[in-house]
Amino acid sequence: MAKLDPSAQKKSDHTANYWLGGLTAVFFSLTIFFAFNSKPHVAAQPEIPLVDKKFLDTSPWRQTYADLVKAKEDLSDYDCYACHDKAKPPRIRYDTNQKIIIPKEHANIEMSHGTHERNNICYNCHNEQNLNTLQVRDGNVVKFDNIPQLCGSCHGPTLRDWEAGAHGRTSGYWDRQLGDINRLSCANCHNPHAPDIPTREAAPGPHYLHEASSHEPSKSHR
Amino acid sequence: MSRRSFLRGCAAFGGVTALAASLAPLRELGDYTNTEQFLQKYYKELTPSDMTKVITRIEGEVERQYGIRPHVRDLKPMDGVEFVYALNLTRCIGCRKCVHACVKENNQSRSPEIQYIRVLKMPHGSMDVEKGNHNYDSKQVPEKGFFYMPIQCQQCKNPPCVKVCPVNATWQEKDGITVIDYDWCIGCRYCEAACPYWARRFNFTKPQIPKDKINPDMSYLGNRPRKQGVMEKCHFCIQRTRVGKYPACLEACPVGARKFGNILDPNSEVSYILREKRVFIQLKEEMGTSPRFFYYFDK
Numbered sequence: 001m002a003k004l005d006p007s008a009q010k011k012s013d014h015t016a017n018y019w020l021g022g023l024t025a026v027f028f029s030l031t032i033f034f035a036f037n038s039k040p041h042v043a044a045q046p047e048i049p050l051v052d053k054k055f056l057d058t059s060p061w062r063q064t065y066a067d068l069v070k071a072k073e074d075l076s077d078y079d080c081y082a083c084h085d086k087a088k089p090p091r092i093r094y095d096t097n098q099k100i101i102i103p104k105e106h107a108n109i110e111m112s113h114g115t116h117e118r119n120n121i122c123y124n125c126h127n128e129q130n131l132n133t134l135q136v137r138d139g140n141v142v143k144f145d146n147i148p149q150l151c152g153s154c155h156g157p158t159l160r161d162w163e164a165g166a167h168g169r170t171s172g173y174w175d176r177q178l179g180d181i182n183r184l185s186c187a188n189c190h191n192p193h194a195p196d197i198p199t200r201e202a203a204p205g206p207h208y209l210h211e212a213s214s215h216e217p218s219k220s221h222r
Numbered sequence: 223m224s225r226r227s228f229l230r231g232c233a234a235f236g237g238v239t240a241l242a243a244s245l246a247p248l249r250e251l252g253d254y255t256n257t258e259q260f261l262q263k264y265y266k267e268l269t270p271s272d273m274t275k276v277i278t279r280i281e282g283e284v285e286r287q288y289g290i291r292p293h294v295r296d297l298k299p300m301d302g303v304e305f306v307y308a309l310n311l312t313r314c315i316g317c318r319k320c321v322h323a324c325v326k327e328n329n330q331s332r333s334p335e336i337q338y339i340r341v342l343k344m345p346h347g348s349m350d351v352e353k354g355n356h357n358y359d360s361k362q363v364p365e366k367g368f369f370y371m372p373i374q375c376q377q378c379k380n381p382p383c384v385k386v387c388p389v390n391a392t393w394q395e396k397d398g399i400t401v402i403d404y405d406w407c408i409g410c411r412y413c414e415a416a417c418p419y420w421a422r423r424f425n426f427t428k429p430q431i432p433k434d435k436i437n438p439d440m441s442y443l444g445n446r447p448r449k450q451g452v453m454e455k456c457h458f459c460i461q462r463t464r465v466g467k468y469p470a471c472l473e474a475c476p477v478g479a480r481k482f483g484n485i486l487d488p489n490s491e492v493s494y495i496l497r498e499k500r501v502f503i504q505l506k507e508e509m510g511t512s513p514r515f516f517y518y519f520d521k
Contacts, residue, residue, distance in 0.1 A: 020229040027236030034243030048333040050432070051322045058323065058474045165491035166499065167520075169478040171468060174490070175300075178466030189477065197477060199362040203318035206356065207335040 048207045055203035060169070060188040066145035067188075078144065080131035089128045092121060112194035125150060125192065151186045162186075264390070265403045265443075273442075276405075280446055287447070288431070292438040294446055297464035299397035305458055305514065306398070306485040306492045307469075309372060311502070312520035313479035316341050316363040316370030323474030324374075327459060328445040329437055331429030338423065338456040339374040339471060349503065374471075375400065375421035375456035376505060376513030383413035383422060392453070398514050399458050401443040409451040418509050422455045458482070485514075492516075 060067075068075060076082070083105065084090055093101040100111050100120045113119040127135035134142040136153040152159025161167035165181070169189065173179030189197065258279055263272060277294045284292045321339045330336040342354030346367055354371065364370060381400050384392055391406035392413055414422040428450045440446040444460035459469035463482070472480040483490035495501065501518040504511075 017226070017229065020226075020233055024229060024232040024236050027233060027240050030240040031236060031243055034240060034246065048335050050332060050435075051325070055319055055322050056326055056474075058319075061476060161498075161520075164494040164498075165483075166481060166495050167478065169473075169475065170481075170491075171473040173466045174463070174468050174483045175466030184478075197315065199364060200315070200317055200476075202316060202358070202360050202363040203322050205318065205321075205359065206337050206340065 046207070051204060058171075060184055062188055062191065064145070064147065064185055064187040066147075066185060069145055078132065084131055089123075089131075092123070094120075110191070110194045112196070113192070147186050147192070151192075259405055262405055264406060277442065280440075280442070284436070284440075284447060288433045288436050290433065290436050290438055292436070292440045292446070294440045294442060295461070296442040297444075297460060299395045299399070300464060302486055303484045304398045304486050305377065305463060306483065306496070307377070307458070307515045308481040308492050308495045308499075308501070309515070309517050310479040310481070310520060311369055311371060311517050313477045314341075314370045314372065314475075315477055315479075316343060316358070316360070316365075316368075317476060319474045319476055320372060320471035320480065323470045324456070324459075326435070327437055327462070327470035328457075329431055329440070329447050330454075331425065331431060331448075332435065333430045334427055336423045336425070336429070336454065338421070338454075339372050340420070342371045342373060343368050344371055351505075371517065373419055373421070373505065374515070375458075376419050376511065376515040377456075377458060378511035378513050380510060380512050382416040382418065382509075382511060386412040386416040388412065395443075397464070399460060399463075400455075401457055401460065402453055402455065403443065404446070404448050404452045404454070407452040409453065411453065413453055418506050418511065419513075422453050424453055425450050 065075075065078060068078075095101055098120075099117070100122075102109055102111060111117060111120055123135070124137065125134055127133045127141055129135075130141070132144075134144060134147070134150050136142055136150055138153070140149075142150045148159060148162060152162075158167055162183075165183065168186075169184040170181055172182040174181070186192070258275075262268075262276060268276065273296050277296065280294050281292055284290065284294075318339075318341050321337050321341065324330070324338050325332070325336070328338065330338070340356040342351060342356050343358040343360075343365070344351070344354045346369060351371075351373075377398050377400055379394075379398070381394055384394055384400060387393075388410060389406060389408055391408065392400060392402045394400045409424070411424055414420075414424055425448050429448055431447065436447070437445060439461055441461035441464070444457050448454050459467075459471075463469055469480075469482055472482050481491045481495055483492040485492055485496070487493060495518055496516065499518045499520070501516050503517050504513045505515070505517065
């Protein structure tokens, strides 16, 4: 075994001290660094506005006579004989293009039923003899709160679907033993004088965490 | 004290402090998990009394975070019930009301936004989903020349997402709903990759839900608030459908395009539709997933 050289020993002591000093400094600076950065860094996210309340509304689009009766609302508007004469059913007038002329008292009515608005004879549905009721073409009188029977007299398959629950809006219980199904009637969605469902505004689409990547063809999220 | 021992002391102190500081972020972990949840058993092994404890813990967590005491339940599948969804492509107008009714019902994160339903706007004359666009921004819908196809979890009979889950955190229940245990999910996102319908969503960040927007009617496998780092998806509104109610998206649909029910009941709406209607597709039928979500036409 070689005898240790005292000067070499001293030299290695010095090196160790420098190392230790350096490490201490590194650790201290790390301590300070961690102390100030211990909170996890949260990347800034784009602000996404809450969706407008109108898109969360699930109430029916329209109210029917039956709804008004149920809500005990004012039904005086539905008394035709407040203005009309019972003995004289009102005459329907057409212009030269066979388009119906809507009298100014009924200006709120938009007539657009059937292809090319061909269902333009009021008495196809309204009862000529008693304007407060409706009438199926076979002569059966239908009350205002029983519209499906009237509509179904022409739209048979749709009535069949509706009765089976396959057409129209439902809510409540799918399990009839646990609760009732609430089934909306024809006029809750369709305006009888213009039954096409009108177009409406679409609710906002998806927002992404980051800008949409190139394979998503969009500029719409904003 | 020698210079050497002083320096040693300093180094040791510095090292310990640095170690402690470097572990400091673990303090935040309390937001994501706690001992009780960490030691929780697998859902299917939980006894009813275990479940009661778990539910109490969840209710407490929700109350701490959102200041509202929820009503959490663990609803089991009903006997003799298999759920099926049918969607009428003739009727759908693409208004996206179902999307937002779902977000509201199921306590999805509002920011970043998580939506279970995507509505594809598709050109007439094609069923090719590649041609669909779910980012449409129409002022008025429906647009001429397009039809709209909402896509959500199809609740497959042969679900690829369940097969790939390495920890069995997602499985198919008896009534056909594929569920996720948010406490068991490890967030590997294999299921998201396996799903051919892009039905699964991942919580990349902590979900943000305004306190007044929380739906307190919750279920364990359904709409209880999720954590960062777990998957979620449509579960046919388990908290509603397992007590006999319709899902939220169905009730929100303004044109009645969505139909839901028990396929094992011959008098249900869906049985009628599958029997009588022109049921067009199970989406991506060729994948062999056999969805319980059917698209049909009126005319």
